[in-house]
Amino acid sequence: MNKKQLIKLTNKAVEASLSHGRIDSAKVTKFVKHFKALPLHEGIFALKIYAKGLKRISDSHTLFVYTPMKVEAVTLNKFKSQLKKDHTIENTEQIIDSSLLGGVMLKIGDTVYDNSLRSKIEQVKGAIRG
């Protein structure tokens, strides 16, 4: 099988690993078994693409909350409820990033909502530079 065909097959496997938009662990186990049965170099490549695909799906349903210091679970739930209108959120993860200086940055899938102090300083910088 050539690289292009393998990528196509693996992406189909990623889509088939979902049940009602969620990752089905039984299906994942089945596909991993199939990929392990492939010739070694093909199997490694396919598993890499498969894992990437599953991570992409998982990240698209995971809310990453970046804050300069730890916040309460209540606050995290508030963020979750705000974004639930536009996104499907299954998990929430908090990441401490002191470079934000203040405020919060929320990331779900490829979409980022940046209300951090760092971003506001950048806006001021841009305005001064014109």
Added chain:
Amino acid sequence: MANVNVIDQIEKELKGLKLKAQKANTGVVTEVGDGIARIEGLSDVQAMELLDFGKGVFGLALNLEQYNVGAVIFGDFTLVKEGMPVKTTGQILQVPVGEAMVGRVVNALGQPIDGKGPIKTTKHYPVEKIAPGVITRKSVSVPLQTGIKSIDALIPIGRGQRELIIGDRNTGKTTIAVDTIINQKDVISVYVAIGQKASKVAQIVAKLEDTGAMKNTIVVAATASDAAPMQYIAPYTGCSIGEYFMDQGKDSLVVYDDLSKHANAYRQMSLLLRRPSGREAYPGDVFYLHSRLLERAARLNEDYGGGSLTALPVIETQAGDISAYIPTNVISITDGQIFLESDLFFAGVRPAVNVGTSVSRVGGSAQTKAMKAVAGRLKLDLAQFRELAAFAQFSSDLDPETKSQIERGRRLTELLKQPPFSPVPLEEQVVSLWAASKGFLDNIPVEKVREFEGKYVSYLRLKEKKLLAEIAEKKELSEKTVQELEKVTKDFLKTFK
């Protein structure tokens, strides 16, 4: 005091500023090299959307694949590393436009590179724009005077036309384009340099400044050392800048020098983006690359401002092969072509325009009445001369009529020669060509024709200023004018040795 002024300025900038949370679509760079980046993520990106790589580096999303995006990087791609976050800007690529651009030299993104400070303009135009529709246009009827006798008389260009300048290297293509720019007074010119040497662009800018043409000109430079994406974008930038003036009801001229290098840059980009290649390794849409650019040249009707955008694309051929891929593409798009030949150039015929094979599909509609009156006879005489040119070496054995046609043709060819960067005003062209077509040059030795022309025109400028002014104003040769010209020319001939 200066500090207070700076603080005041900063306060002014910040006064109306509203800081708000920002929403962006992001991705991560997975591969970067040769000016191309592959990005994972960016699920909401649009084609041709501007991407922000941070550190002042921007890119353009070109390849939208299922799970990743292929982007070209403008500027220094060594600043982009694997794993870097990238975000969309929500903007399709735009460039600054406006009156403030006139007299400036900018890069393909519209940023000034002439060291004269920032360009203060608030207007922006998208780089890619749909060409004006059929209903908005008007037919081309106003001439664009190039100041080059052979072109204005035999291959006239109108405002809103696309006329290709095609020839081998060092045949005078850029000189024709620059002469045309120098001759413009009420037309805003945009000179787009694609893939050229920076030294050559600097020489052109210096020449335009010396002749005072720079005050009506904008130069867009994407030189050979610029990345292929910059060379790809540059013609569209130039077109957008010209379109602004067209939309204001003014006439503008855009020179694309040259589209062969533009096609090469696009080929390089497409191959790096792994797009399927076609003939001569060009991507399949290389025709569309130029057609969508050149279709934006138009003359708008009064309902849409009445402005115009004239395009002068330049194509460099190899060994005179005009049947190659890119030349044939562009020939089929444009409204005519000016062929420049190396043989003519080395034979001393400069500009080296082959008037036999060059054509303007707009033709006489783009000529003044005065020029039409002399051009018809000129064309005929030159056509007859070309037919008989092979017999010129046997002139001693020919009948008197054939001999006279050959001699007339030689004098006309000599008259059409012109030094570079010396455009000739319309009225001077008309009187010189009129004198030649009426046979006043038939007794002048060929090597003295240009001396005759120079002295004749100076004589008219001195003694018959009114006559020249009348031709310049009315743009036609009335019977009275012709009679006066005949009298004046006969008088001058008596004094000319």
